[in-house]
Amino acid sequence: MGREGGGASGRGPCVAGPGACRRQPPVAGLGGLGPWLQCLFPQPGMADSAQAQKLVYLVTGGCGFLGEHVVRMLLQQEPQLRELRIFDLHLGPWLEELKTGPVQVTAIQGDVTQAHEVAAAVAGAHVVIHTAGLVDVFGKTSPETIHEVNVQGTRNVIEACVQTGTRFLVYTSSMEVVGPNIKGQPFYRGNENTPYEAVHRHPYPCSKALAEQLVLEANGRKVLGGLPLVTCALRPTGIYGEGHQIMRDFYHQGLRLGGRLFRAIPASVEHGRVYVGNVAWMHVLVARELEHRAALMGGQVYFCYDNSPYKSYEDFNMEFLGPCGLRLVGTRPLLPYWLLLFLAALNVLLQWLLRPLLLYAPLLNPYTLAMANTTFTVSTDKARRHFGYEPLFSWEESRTRTIRWVQAVEGSAQ
């Protein structure tokens, strides 16, 4: 079987340097009770798998938006799990509830930029899912820090695998490794092989591209014991779902504006979105299948996709915010693009002027405007062909879960 790669490989240059399956149905509605109930009422074949609980997984960034879903998904869907290590700079209080289940849950407070902390966490793990990262496109952190966490942190994870003999590494990359690029060229329903000039300037996509490259190049390196490291990278588009901070920000902004949001982006600009539960499920499947399909999957990249509809960023958000009482005003953008660009540039200036006094980091800046205003959507079946991925959550279920979560945010804000 020929190797896939090519086109939208995301290995294009960063023009600025670092500065610049076995599918199982979800245990619906059980929350963290799934594994418990499965123990009490074993399904056919469960006795075997319970005896085979032998694997140790490490999830870096396991307390983040995606990381928490990966952690919960592993506990629900990976019968071979014996120990789950959760490594994060900030540990969440919700981890406590997981510690009473049948899988040993080990919470490790640590920093991926500290090689010794990473090595200690990785030692003895069979699989590492590396989701930890600094997601900052708003200028909250310096480019150097973004590089340190996203690139050096990933290098530390790779070296820890090599030094301690861990063979399987799954890296959470991003669509931004490919685009939108600095020229604002559309990527319309493309796949992993679609030709596209992946050229970036912003520190975040640059760091993700460099880190992904490190991960893919590490595939095949000999780890302690002499066996080869098997790596692959998952590239989610814009993730949405329970816990999505930016959705929460838009919701609160809409409430402040009297229940209205004002259209800024033409409805015709498609922005790729994928439900967090499906992204987590893809991570679990890849982690499971890497061993059996190392020759096919090692060194590969996969876009994360599901059946979420193709829409503009704002129209997509309204799928959830609409049922929560918000309205998107205007069928066309209310402000001309040049004025939005001017406001975005003004925000950069204000951020710089105010920096000695406070952190001013609004959602609108030239980079976020370009992202929202450039078509970037994926249409691929590579994950299905390579490891049998099918979305675990339908669009209807993803939508319902997200709406319920926004409504709960509303309830808790009152």
Ligand SMILES: NC(=O)c1ccc[n+]([C@@H]2O[C@H](COP(=O)([O-])OP(=O)(O)OC[C@H]3O[C@@H](n4cnc5c(N)ncnc54)[C@H](O)[C@@H]3O)[C@@H](O)[C@H]2O)c1
């Ligand atoms: N949110 C998206 O739309 C999206 C899309 C594509 C890719 N991604 C990628 O998915 C991953 C997770 O993103 P997210 O949206 O869940 O972000 P998040 O900020 O919610 O989660 C990141 C987690 O990493 C942890 N972390 C940060 N710095 C760390 C450090 N130095 N050491 C240890 N842990 C550290 C944070 O504490 C946090 O819990 C990131 O790698 C991101 O690049 C996210």
Ligand SMILES: CC(C)CCC[C@@H](C)[C@H]1CC[C@H]2[C@@H]3[C@H](O)C=C4C[C@@H](O)CC[C@]4(C)[C@H]3CC[C@]12C
């Ligand atoms: C012009 C304004 C009215 C709207 C601004 C929206 C802006 C904050 C949104 C638009 C697109 C969003 C990004 C996109 O969904 C994909 C990713 C990839 C991921 O790796 C990190 C998050 C990120 C950058 C989203 C951040 C918020 C963006 C820029």
